[in-house]
Amino acid sequence: MTYDMFPERREGPVNPMPKAPSPPEEGEGPRRPQSGSPDKDNLMKRMKKVDPKQAERYRQRTGQ
Amino acid sequence: MTRLFGIETEYGIGRDDLDTMDPVVESMELVRAHLTTPFERRWDYASEDPHEDARGFRVSGLAQDKEEAQFSIIDAHRPFSFHEMKSDLVLPNGARFYNDHTHPEYSSPECRTLKDLVAHDRAGERIVQRAADRRNQRLGGTPVQLYKNNTDFHGHSYGCHDNYLVSRSVPFAALVAGLLPFLVSRQVVAGAGKVGVETESGFVPGAYQLSQRADFIETELSVDTMHNRPIVNTRDEPHADVKKYRRLHLIIGDANMCEYATALKVGTTQLVLELIARNRAPGLELEEPVTAVKQIARDADLKATVRLKDRRNLSGLDLQECYWEAAQRELAGADPETDWILCEWGETLRLLIQHREQLVGRLDWVTKQWLLETFIREEQIGWDDPWLASLDLEYHNVNPERGLYRGLEAEGKVWRMTNEADVEEASVRGPLDTRGGLRGVCVRRFADQITDMQWERIRFSGGWRPKTLDMGDLFDPMDVRRCVELFEKAASPADALAAWKTRKDVTS
Numbered sequence: 001m002t003y004d005m006f007p008e009r010r011e012g013p014v015n016p017m018p019k020a021p022s023p024p025e026e027g028e029g030p031r032r033p034q035s036g037s038p039d040k041d042n043l044m045k046r047m048k049k050v051d052p053k054q055a056e057r058y059r060q061r062t063g064q
Numbered sequence: 065m066t067r068l069f070g071i072e073t074e075y076g077i078g079r080d081d082l083d084t085m086d087p088v089v090e091s092m093e094l095v096r097a098h099l100t101t102p103f104e105r106r107w108d109y110a111s112e113d114p115h116e117d118a119r120g121f122r123v124s125g126l127a128q129d130k131e132e133a134q135f136s137i138i139d140a141h142r143p144f145s146f147h148e149m150k151s152d153l154v155l156p157n158g159a160r161f162y163n164d165h166t167h168p169e170y171s172s173p174e175c176r177t178l179k180d181l182v183a184h185d186r187a188g189e190r191i192v193q194r195a196a197d198r199r200n201q202r203l204g205g206t207p208v209q210l211y212k213n214n215t216d217f218h219g220h221s222y223g224c225h226d227n228y229l230v231s232r233s234v235p236f237a238a239l240v241a242g243l244l245p246f247l248v249s250r251q252v253v254a255g256a257g258k259v260g261v262e263t264e265s266g267f268v269p270g271a272y273q274l275s276q277r278a279d280f281i282e283t284e285l286s287v288d289t290m291h292n293r294p295i296v297n298t299r300d301e302p303h304a305d306v307k308k309y310r311r312l313h314l315i316i317g318d319a320n321m322c323e324y325a326t327a328l329k330v331g332t333t334q335l336v337l338e339l340i341a342r343n344r345a346p347g348l349e350l351e352e353p354v355t356a357v358k359q360i361a362r363d364a365d366l367k368a369t370v371r372l373k374d375r376r377n378l379s380g381l382d383l384q385e386c387y388w389e390a391a392q393r394e395l396a397g398a399d400p401e402t403d404w405i406l407c408e409w410g411e412t413l414r415l416l417i418q419h420r421e422q423l424v425g426r427l428d429w430v431t432k433q434w435l436l437e438t439f440i441r442e443e444q445i446g447w448d449d450p451w452l453a454s455l456d457l458e459y460h461n462v463n464p465e466r467g468l469y470r471g472l473e474a475e476g477k478v479w480r481m482t483n484e485a486d487v488e489e490a491s492v493r494g495p496l497d498t499r500g501g502l503r504g505v506c507v508r509r510f511a512d513q514i515t516d517m518q519w520e521r522i523r524f525s526g527g528w529r530p531k532t533l534d535m536g537d538l539f540d541p542m543d544v545r546r547c548v549e550l551f552e553k554a555a556s557p558a559d560a561l562a563a564w565k566t567r568k569d570v571t572s
Contacts, residue, residue: 063164
C-alpha cells in the first residue's frame with residue numbers, strides 16, 4: 001500500500017443506517033495491511049530524522 | 065439515559081536539551097506557560113476523594129510502587145505549596161488543565177455528543193502544544209516536547225481516562241459484569257499500538273502490541289490508579305449528586321491520536337453502558353480477564369483466543385462482535401449518533417478481518433503498525449531495533465513539526481470528524497448543552513469574582529451571603545442552555561444566580 005491509497009478525508013459523524021458486517025469467507029482470518037515503500041514522502045523523511053536513542057533517554061514518572 | 069462523557073489525558077513531557085529533567089518543575093512550568101497573568105488558586109479540592117470505593121467501602125490509602133513512594137518524600141520537601149505544584153487552571157472552554165503527578169493533564173469539559181468530545185480532545189492537544197510553544201520561546205529553541213501516549217518504555221505508565229455519567233440505580237456489580245469482557249477486548253478498536261513489552265524485569269523489544277496500557281493492567285477491580293491498575297476502576301467520586309449518579313472512571317484505555325478511534329472508544333462504551341442499564345448486555349464471563357487483556361494485546365494478528373467460563377474460546381474480535389450484535393438488536397434506530405456508532409463499529413470489525421489497510425488513519429494501532437512496517441522495510445532493520453520504540457514515541461508527539469501522526473494528518477491521510485474551525489472553537493468555548501460549557505461561560509465573564517470552583521460547583525465572591533452555582537444535578541440540556549443564557553446576559557453572578565433561582569422556583 002502506498003500513501004496514495006489512503007481513503008479520502010471524510011467528515012463525520014454521518015447518519016447512515018447501520019449495515020451488518022459481512023462474515024469472513026471460510027478459512028479467511030485477519031490479514032495485515034500490506035506496506036509500501038513511500039521513500040519519497042515527507043513522512044518517511046520525518047521518520048528518518050527521529051533519533052534512534054530517543055526512547056532510551058525518555059523517562060517519566062508514573063502517572064495514573 | 066442521559067449521555068455525558070469526558071476524557072482526561074496525562075501527557076508525557078520531555079526536554080531535548082537536558083540529560084535529566086525535573087518532571088515536577090517541567091510539568092508545572094508547562095501548565096503555567098498557558099497563563100498570561102500570575103497564577104491564582106481557584107480549584108477546590110474539597111469534593112475530591114479518591115478513597116471511596118464503589119463496592120461499598122473506603123480505603124485508608126492508595127497504592128504506590130516503591131519508586132514513586134520515594135519520589136513523594138522528595139516532593140514533600142520542595143519549595144512549592146501543594147497548590148503551586150498542581151497549578152490548577154479552569155479554562156474558558158470549561159476544561160481543567162493542571163499538573164497531575166508530574167504530567168500536564170488536560171481534562172475535557174463534559175460533552176454530550178461524540179463530535180463535541182473529539183473536538184475538545186483535539187482542543188486539548190492544541191492548548192498543551194501552545195503552552196509548550198510559549199515555554200520554548202522562553203527557553204530558546206524547541207526543547208520541550210509533549211507526547212499523547214501512555215508509556216515511557218521503561219515501565220512507567222500514565223493515563224488517558226474516559227468518564228461516563230451513569231445512573232446510580234444501575235448496580236455496580238452489573239456494570240462490572242457487563243463491562244469486563246468488553247473492556248478486555250476494546251483494544252482491538254481503540255488500542256494505540258506499542259513496540260515491545262514492559263515487564264517487571266524491564267523492556268523487551270521485538271513484539272508489537274495492540275495497546276499501550278495492557279502491560280500495566282494487574283487486576284480486575286481496584287480503587288488504585290498508579291499501581292495495581294484495574295480493568296474497572298472502582299473509585300466512587302461522582303462529581304455530581306451522589307444519590308443519583310456515578311461517574312464511571314475507566315483507566316484501561318490508551319490515549320488516541322486518531323479521531324475515529326477516540327469516537328469509537330467512547331461511543332461503543334456508551335452503548336455498552338446502555339445495554340447494561342437495560343439488562344441486555346451479552347452474558348459473557350472470562351475465565352482470567354487480566355491475562356486475557358495481555359493475550360489479546362500481544363497478538364496483532366488478532367487470532368489469539370481467550371477462555372470463557374462456559375469453556376468457549378473467543379478472540380478479541382469475537383467478543384466485540386458479541387457486544388456489537390447485542391447493541392444492534394437493542395439500540396438500532398435510537399438516534400442518529402447511536403446508528404453512526406453501530407454502523408462504524410460493525411464496519412470496523414469487518415475491516416479488521418478483511419481489509420485492515422482501510423483502517424490506516426482511523427485506528428492508531430493499525431496506523432502505527434503500518435508506518436513501522438514501512439520503515440522496517442525501508443531501513444532493513446528488525447522489530448527488535450531500538451529505533452522503533454523512538455518512532456513509536458514520536459508517533460504521539462503533538463508538535464505539528466515533529467509528530468508522525470501529525471505528519472500523516474498534514475498530508476490529509478487521516479479520517480477527521482472535526483475540522484480546524486471545530487477545534488479552534490472548542491479551544492475557547494465549551495459545549496453549551498452541558499455544565500462544562502456553563503463553567504466556561506462563568507470563567508469567561510466572571511473570572512475575577514470566582515473564589516473557588518470544581519466540577520459540580522462554582523462559588524462567587526461578594527456580599528454577605530454565599531453565592532454558589534450548584535451543578536450537581538444540572539444535566540438536562542434545556543436547563544443547561546437556560547442557565548447559560550442567564551450567565552451570558554447578567555451583569556453579575558449575583559444577578560444570574562437570582563434569575564436562575566427564580567426560574568427554578570417557577571418551573572419546580
